[in-house]
Amino acid sequence: MSDTPPTKPKRPPQTRTGLTDTGVKKAADKSARTRAREFALQALYQHLVGRNQAESIDAFTRDLVGFHKADSAHYDALLHGCISEAAALDESFTPLLDRKMVEISPVEHAVLWIGAYEFKHCLDVPYRVVINECIELAKAFGGTDGHKYVNGVLHKLAPNFRAAEVAADKKT
Template sequence: MSDEHAPTSTGKSRPPRQKRTGLTSTGVRKAASKSARSRSREFALQGLYQHLVGRNEATAIDMFTRDLAGFHKSDALHYDALLHGCIKLEADLNALIAPKLDRQLGELSPIEQACMWIGAYELMYCQDVPWRVVLNEVIELAKEFGGTDGHKYVNGVLNALAPELRAAEVQADKAGKSA
């Protein structure tokens, strides 16, 4: 007898489980279901990790990343903006993030810090991406690549930062929900 039709504690057999499409067995989105922008964020996160941990230069990271499997399916322009923009504006992004932290910047994991950089950068410079989409995408990155509860911390910091960087959009969104 297969596991799917095994009797339950009440003696009745349970129906087979429904397959969840678009997700791996761990609940992470499958690569095939990711948008080009989502993929570009993933590649940018990997590049920013190399920058934070290895202090690698942006051009070396860029050359390496473009040769990775699946890069051709990403939004290369968005990847460029995120990778080069975050590295160029590292000090500015850190200055935005640091006041929202409950610890020193150096105590963040490189994944959390890179996720926060991507989120802060997109909130500031990618006005075509709604603020909630920015937060959702970055939280998904933190869930997929970060530590157990790192996504919660990233969410808290970016939720505190969004009203400063997208005041009108956040205010309009919250007003619409209360109506």
């Protein structure tokens, strides 16, 4: 018998720069806006599931670890904008759904709110970036294939808010 303790097997080396071994972006590589979207998603989830008021959710979220690295202005716009425009945002993508709204998970619902809100109000963010960021949110926080559903809905929704941008993109 040996006196040496057993060693843990080594993790395989990372093959893609900036990603953890699970394929998620490393925290250090995330932009302030990406972080803002993540915190906004968590806050919107609290609103959808717990029916908590925006002010109490906001106060709680700002105390979370890492919030200081987020773009707080973008977070504010997403949280308060999505909640105040919830009905209009829902109306914008409900016709594109293949199921009833109550069958959409709260995570995917919140991600769709973020996508629709950014299409409508954040014209400095290209529509493809909005879609990609929302897909990443759904991958990180949603169900197994939720990102595919979000992708499909947002691709159909983009021309409703960004017709000229989508048309120009298709030409190139």
